[in-house]
Amino acid sequence: MDKSLIGDPLSRVDGRLKVTGGAKYSGEWELPGLAYGVLVPATITNGSVVSMDVKAAERAPGVLAVITPFNTPGVPGFKPDASQPVRGLKLFNDKLIYFNGQPIALVVAESFEKATHAASLVKASYQQDVFETDFDKNRDKGVVPQGGKYKDYVRGEADAYKKAPVVIEQEYRQPSEMHNPMELHVTIAAWDGDDKVTVYTKSQGVIGTQRSIANAFGLKPENVQVNSRFVGGAFGSSLRTWPHEIASVMAAKLLKRPVKLTLTREQMFTLVGHRPLTIQKIGLGATSDGKLVGITHESISQTAVYEEFTEGSVNVSRFLYESPNANTRYKVIPLNVGVPAPMRGPGEATGSFALESALDELAFALKMDPIELRLKNYTERDPERNLPWSSKYLKECYTRGAERIGWENRPSKPGTLREGEWLAGYGIGCGAFGAFRGRALAKVRMMADGTVNIQSATSDIGPGTGTAMTLIASDLLGVPAGRITFELGNSSFPTAPTQGGSSTVSSVGSAVHDACMAFKQKMYALAGMPENSSDPIDYVAVLKQHNLPFFELTEESQSSQQAKNYSMYSFSAHFAKVHVHPLTGAVKVKRLIAVVDAGRIVSYKTASSQMIGGAVGGIGMALTEEAIFDHKYGRYVNGNFADYHVPVNADIQDIEAIFIDKPDPYINPIGTKGIGEISLIGVAAAIANAVFNATGKRVRELPITPDKLI
Amino acid sequence: MQNDLQNYENPRDESRRDFLKQSSLLSAIALTPGAIRRAAENKWDEKIADEMGKVPLSLEVNGVPYNLKIDPRVTLLDLLREQLHLTGSKKGCDRGQCGACTVHADGARINSCLSLAVTNDGKKITTIEGLSRGDELHPMQEAFIKHDGFQCGYCTSGQIMSAVALVKEGRTQCAEQISEFMSGNICRCGAYSNIVKAIQEVKNQQS
């Protein structure tokens, strides 16, 4: 068997476990004496709990505990500190209610059925205060978010677009969207004595979760063991440790029994974040031949009253196109909603919908091809930071995507192309997302038989982390992929960052790279060969020669100083072809071509799937997804999988991923820039622009449902 | 066996209901005060009531017969996951809105989260764990690996169970038909097009 090479289309290394039902997700660990926790949500939207009647619940068969703000055993780390702004929700720590659905009790019972039933028996009386969930009604109450990151930005002159010969000024709206990973958020907590706890939880970062739980319960981090070996999707919803995770640890401590707390799908609409409702104003000014002279991008999005979250929508307008003048502004409106969270392509997905739609409007006003307009304003340097790009092949993305989708068939006049009874149209939407690299460690161990085990406390929420790492190790060590195992999702493994921001392969992959290189050098040294030799080496013989049952080393890896001299981004150009039915307003995305400059592609097969999957998420954003509030009651009216529409199989036709696949020379030793976010960023605009091309109707409010097109 | 179980109209049902309402067996039985206290501490009345509320259930899961007594509220999905420890079938919504819990009941694909376990008395259930033969994967499982028909893997068991049934149903004439008849299985990672390819491959192998 030969070694694999970086870039090979290796099948997922955990594929067999996943297709046989053998992959154990966090809620599936069998622990003796496991009890079941169910949360009781508040039914008011603002105010406080005055009293609770839990007698019936406590008396219900099989109930072990009903934890409320009135009897909570407390969490040691929840010390009120007036000097600190309120951050995060501390369940049962006080009686305040900030949003409808906020848990007011945790019922633990011998079975899921009993806990669920008992939870329905909990009664509460409230002090109800006036609440605000209506974004539009409170639009004038926007405030500039805290923190330097979100200050107003001005390059050149503010609002310079207004003076240009050709002006586009429009507002774009994207509703609240839900991550909705398939797996319900779940935590199992089991204490060993009163100073050690083991937690199985849905987490994108076991080290972060370990730290949060250790802080909350005043434990040494090493006494908190966090496992999250398989994660059933997350898309950002498991980037942080949520209140219910702390609550389950608290309940397990109280009962001295393992407790499993699973959120319902409905509870996931309020308790684990969302992409916040955002309205963006874009002003574009251009010369009559299409040169941008000013970009203004303002964003106002919702946040929670108890914690601030800002959707970083406007950043993209500062650097994606050349313009001497650019200014951006953030505002947030605190409302009585659960706190938002980063969701796949956070900020840029939202921002690119607005910017790329506006650019399409400008191209139409100029009677210019949208690609030509983008080329006209192409930047060879980052105009925001005034730094060279570490690498940028966006032009190649335009060319290859246009060729692949048949851009020449795009009608220059909207609403003129018919295919059968359908109106047809083409659109482009581009995206960029920062290419990051964090500090990470990896341990490589080779056994006497030559098999290799690598460990790092990273996660795999679906992209195929283990597969990518196996490819890197196989290529560098020269060991066949089948003889390598990669383990993750365990806080006792060498430290790695949380899986987010498309940075896992860049961070952890580099650690694996460096560890493998160091390992190889050590083995060459043991073999008495020059360290930088490229001659083949017989590891098994070396180990045997030195009488070693195994050999291992741990390597730390992080970004170089040199990297700071460059601006690093992944770039994408998405091309969509849509059909729109003139009578029913139905939209079909017939083809979607995603062309990506994400540096070197490590795991071709899983990367393609990730790109296609991001495009599916983009189709959802463009056409189907919207979480809807009833502002009279402050509750979601479609908080479930039947009425919040994520795309189904029938929504998806032909999607193709094309990689430029050129290594970035500066970001990391592998040259990879990341694809998780870029796969979604720009897709919604590409579809909205294609819908305009098909119909002549410009839809500036997502999702583009049939009612908006008839 | 089925005949014994079919007529489960228990004449004691109504009286059992009354019994449950009284909630305390202890008041009806003469016991010494100490025994009463011990019984209460051990929640005996609750445990007895609990047992009486259970319903017999015989079914076959992946060829293994089970004779159980269960709380009639338990869904087939929760029976599989929490009591039989067959966690391959997943819970994604618990309301028949996602398909992650898809299993075969007497050969038909169903949402096990909306099926009370007791209504499956006498049935043969197949879950993802029962699809492969030892180490030999079912062709659909092989095809899912080959075409990368999943990412996080959480919907995968349901997708595969659904896909196996779909091929049997003959709904594989074209990609569009496959997509339509696989639309009861949501995949948030967006592996749909690869799932369709996997199904097409299995279909072509069989024809």
Place this chain on the structure above:
Amino acid sequence: MNPFIYTRPADTGAAIKSLSRGNQAFFLAGGTNLVDMMKMGVVVPEKIVDINRLPLRNIEAVQSGLRLGALATNSEVADHPDVLKNYPLLSLAINAGASPQLRNMATVGGNLLQRTRCPYFFDLTMPCNKRAPGSGCGALAGFNRMHALFGASDKCIAVNPSDMSVALAALDAVVHVRGAGGDREIKFEDFHRLPGDEPQLDNTLAKGELIMAVDLPPSAFTKHVHYLKVRDRSSYAFALISVAVALDLDKDNNIKDVRLAMGGVAHKPWRLRASEDFLKGRSATEDNFKQAAQIAMQGAKAYQYNQFKLKLAPNTILQALKTASGQV
């Protein structure tokens, strides 16, 4: 879910008796709707009468047409050779609803009793006259995008969510029921009711009555049929508007007979009799279809968020008629 008594009666007589003995007793068939509502606390049964073993699953030709046993699953009906041959509209409508898994569970009788998907009905913390009579209608001044255009009342503006029932209404089906007092037949159009002052009542079944079968009368609509469902995603979603069309055309493309019914617009499947009357005897032209679609909208009343249906409904009728007549 609350604890309940579970019973599995041996025959229909015992089932009906068992139901009548419980105050909050429910027949359980496929469970796709009832079990969901039990989980949400929308219904709180004291007793569940499992009727799945009753011999009501046959689909058979009878003198009056085709008889669909109440416990035949949606899939069994949709795939039945006689249905495919003689009632293709029914097969199309069934396959437009839910998912294959749900259609393998859901039954004919259960589908007729499927309750509304109105969000206020499903949320115990919000008012709903259908769930809790007298509590008010949350949808009236709330989120009413999915709601009725026809036959609503100020007590309830919910719609019936069934696709199958839209086709059954178009096909003049007859519902056979059995109660403590004996057997009776209910014309399909009389089976479901409008909300009026008692929106808690979806249909005209008497307490304790069991649906035994649905009969389809002989039908000439074997060729020019279509079921068009417009929704927010391509599949596995409830209708914004759905239209069932069955045309009987002569060789000159004149309409000998026609059936039209709409879903997603009323508390019951909405038969479009006036449009049918207009089309009968006329030729199958786009212009006539357009007029029929306009006629269908007489008396329509929209609310804040479903105004679009006033346009989407006639558009969908037109498109469905065009498709059924082979004009697209």
